[in-house]
Amino acid sequence: MTAQTTDATSTATPRDMANAVRALAMDAVERANSGHPGMPMGMADAATVLFTRFLKFDPKAPKWADRDRFVLSAGHGSMLLYALLHLTGYEDMTLDEVKNFRQLGARTAGHPEYGHASGIETTTGPLGQGIANAVGMALAERLLAARFGGSVVDHYTYVIAGDGCLMEGISQEAISLAGHLKLSKLIVLWDDNGISIDGPVSLSSSEDQRARFEAAGWATDAVDGHDAEAVAAALDRARSSDKPVMIACRTVIGYGAPKKAGTSGVHGAALGAEEIAGTREALAWPHAPFEIPADIRTAWAHAGARGAAEREAWEKRLGALDAEVQADFTRAMAGELPAGWKQALDDYIAGLIASPKTVATRKASEMALEVLVPAIPELIGGSADLTGSNNTRTKGMKPVAPGEFDGRYVFWGIREHGMAAAMNGMALHGGVIPYGGTFLVFTDYCRPAIRLSALMEQRVIYVMTHDSIGLGEDGPTHQPVEHLMSLRMMPNVAVMRPADVVETAECWAAALERTNGPSVLALSRQNLKQLRLEASAENLSAKGAYILREASAAPKAVLLATGSEVEIAVAAAEVLEAKGVPTRVVSMPCWELFAAQPADYQARVLGGDVVRIAIEAGIGFGWERWTGPKGAVIGMTGFGASAPAPELYRHFGITAEAVVDAALARV
């Protein structure tokens, strides 16, 4: 099983090869005078074993669908990854890029940034995210294997994680889930160096990590992380386990640095000239900075070339598949949607126009999913233990179960953060489109992962229900107030808050078509009247905002509202019209999409120098952007309360009467 590293043309030992990684890492950090040399130097031996003997990859085809995925969860050790990519022959990871570590425009950012260079499978740095991404990748692999067969989908997911990753709570959610699902092709190398930034890990933790992983259903192992053969043997054992495996690699952080090795001093700062000179001596590495001797380069090139034959064999197997299956696999991996889904959704919307429905938008989301899930086989749903509330599971949608991956629905458990980060991993893996639900208020639990969906431009769809005080009795802990606006603040997140059953379907379409970023669907608990009663040739919600009801004459007031408050805007407009104030109602399901429209469309929708009143059952602050100087906002100014929803709307003054009063005071 173990691929061989032996290269007749090179006499380089694994240690020599690892020292090349160490040298590049310490020299690059030194040149940038910024970065983390300790982790790459400590894990160089184990990573060298992984990349030269186990990891299935081909630098000439970095997007090969069945490559093993490698996640550097301890992303601060980015130079480890950059050195490995450079040495194994990824063409875009040139020596100049390594030299430009942490400089503006370089591929070699301070932490690995997905999309900056081939071979960076995910953006890491915020600790614990990588290991949870990896769980999603390993899950995607199993789901795709179940769908397309093991001849084309059969790879491992490897992770290097540090103490920081394992101390973050999200790691527990990830570990627990992976153990439960028996993701046996997931292998975590723990860089067990006993050092954190503040000093020895023992300052803050006494955890028995192996016992912890075992409690979660993992197999574990422990080796000297500097003993290449021991690491290889452990990896061999791990690959045949029927559980996910954690291998504790005991290492010395900053291995080779004569004074700083084994201390927190080597964690996050350049070594300095003197210590670097000492390291060169200790490692018997007399070469100049960034200089790699030819025989070591050759050995690394050989390791990098290892996967080509396997990739070619894989391509033959792919070619041997039924043509339709092959096309489907290729399409799904490319992230393209299958033919027909849009028509199915349009037909469904046409049915709603013909026969309007009053339903909560969470229910409307389920109704849209009843159309989409059959039409898009790679759509994988789930909820963080709120399936019946989030309405995320369609009829007959089979659950994913331990060791059984022919389902399409994930019971994520009460693990919102882990769910979000695993969905990132699924989207990054490709071939699946993940959506997952919880209450909108618990986007707070997911927030670090949502940020990474946005930064990595991943199509992850967050189905966030119970989107306001409209959830009622559960009270302020469960009522989102600042969440809509706070998510709008986050770059590249499309926050979509549909007003009715038709807009919900349109928002689902927009979210699926948004291939370069996540969408948050904010959905009501309470029933909402269908407001869209006329057929539209285009997806109006995808424009972000549009005129839902035009005024009877040139508008003096324009009401801007989202979601459940559009109903209130419509009611207020009727009163205002009756009082002789021509009033337009604009439904604004998605600010981000509206902001991307041409200026003339925006101006047309917003109207000119008129009174604009915004209505939203969330923090009003921020709406000034659209209401302008004459405007007002009917919204929340503080936390909610526990009571039936209609009482809360009255209590907090989010009513048609309040809108009318605000408008009349201004027109």
Added chain:
Amino acid sequence: MTAQTTDATSTATPRDMANAVRALAMDAVERANSGHPGMPMGMADAATVLFTRFLKFDPKAPKWADRDRFVLSAGHGSMLLYALLHLTGYEDMTLDEVKNFRQLGARTAGHPEYGHASGIETTTGPLGQGIANAVGMALAERLLAARFGGSVVDHYTYVIAGDGCLMEGISQEAISLAGHLKLSKLIVLWDDNGISIDGPVSLSSSEDQRARFEAAGWATDAVDGHDAEAVAAALDRARSSDKPVMIACRTVIGYGAPKKAGTSGVHGAALGAEEIAGTREALAWPHAPFEIPADIRTAWAHAGARGAAEREAWEKRLGALDAEVQADFTRAMAGELPAGWKQALDDYIAGLIASPKTVATRKASEMALEVLVPAIPELIGGSADLTGSNNTRTKGMKPVAPGEFDGRYVFWGIREHGMAAAMNGMALHGGVIPYGGTFLVFTDYCRPAIRLSALMEQRVIYVMTHDSIGLGEDGPTHQPVEHLMSLRMMPNVAVMRPADVVETAECWAAALERTNGPSVLALSRQNLKQLRLEASAENLSAKGAYILREASAAPKAVLLATGSEVEIAVAAAEVLEAKGVPTRVVSMPCWELFAAQPADYQARVLGGDVVRIAIEAGIGFGWERWTGPKGAVIGMTGFGASAPAPELYRHFGITAEAVVDAALARV
């Protein structure tokens, strides 16, 4: 050790008493037609044992400093707590309140809300928060015991947690920390009912919870949660452990409900008339809704009266303390600051005016702390493994270590969320004032707990450094962009971003004096010139915004800036003045405090109908609130990048030149 429950005047058994809890819970949920009956009915027996035989409390003195703390981490089971508080005789928890469960204005909110009623020690509902709060409470208890002695500080902290709490990642951070620190007076009762909302816990988890806790350094036990004597015996054992203890209480959710018990159907919805009738029969509880037979009431009243004598004895012990120590204890528990701290800080500021300093505001924070930590003995510091970066540890500040609680500095480990939630628990416990650090970008990890600091109006001080692209090379994963504005969106959070060493000291004072909510200090990595060079009799930062540099004549432009960008505003103002544009610079360290100023002060600072330009190295969106229709914002529109900080400021156009151009285009 075990207090006796026997009451000669009552024949009520523990089961009878527990059934009273069950009945109140199911009847209140039924009346509200909303709520979670399953958990209170399942845990009624164990909770009855705890409240009648172990928990040290006195309903007549609910704020007794040395009471045991009880945390219902599984907050959805709020009726369990309300029933217990009512039955044990908390005067504000009347039967009418129980009947008004989940109604507007009632003390009996959907989830327990701190401050709504006596005996609610913390707001719970967002899962996992309670157990982490409890770690903070147990830690506060030990810290205070070390300071004031075991004669006045010697209590337990008990938690009831469900599967949801234990699946949330934050629970791992909490557990790991408690085990490490050997918080042996922390006892968790796990409601091991095997049911989550989506169905059996086995749908999503296979974790061996006892093994997991043991891996974290806890002792564990397992009992039949319906066997009062077994629960009592386990609690007895737990109280003498030298580790924190988790007792797995195997229970049947919705115990007593003939059809729904043991299913997810009883978790979060009213039982319905038929099932309630069946439950009354099954429990041999023939009484009308909300009716508690006299002998059972008597038994509960007896349990509630149990603590009075112990409290009186405690008050005698308190009275026997040295008068100064006694006063200090009482003052600290009341949350009042000691005399002298303000003068010490004022003297320090006077020194800065006399001898200005150019330092990063994170360093300025450390300098302020060097004054405050000695002056305020209850100030407890810490960092989530970024001590040297957050500058949170002052000289000679002794660390808290496992079993050793005479220190004042907590190495929280890489556990931002757990730190934040534990700080909530510390503040709620009282007697200590917690502050803790991480990078501002990782407020995302803390966000659910920060929200609870705000909702519970707790004085928790978040020391968040590296507050912009100014952190440089670590790149976009570590550069906060949307965070300042997103935190400002959250009700009752004071986001303070000081511009220099003087403002940093002033913000510390404002944060300490802000007793009804959390403060987030957003601090720079990079050095900032001291801009405040004149003495001020008042704390200008505490006004939220103030005129830092007045224009040479009636201002045509007003520059609004925070933190590191105030320097840019000052530079731009000089250029504008030279070009004949009278320009005012307003430093605006805290929007929330400024918004609370009288309108005339706000108007005076902002100027009238002038051009206002905001400058902040974060998402600009939101500044429209202050800039008004003629204004502009110089800020970020997307994520940052990895490069040296000065390059990033140029790259993203946050420069004095850009400010000058924007102003000239508008005046």
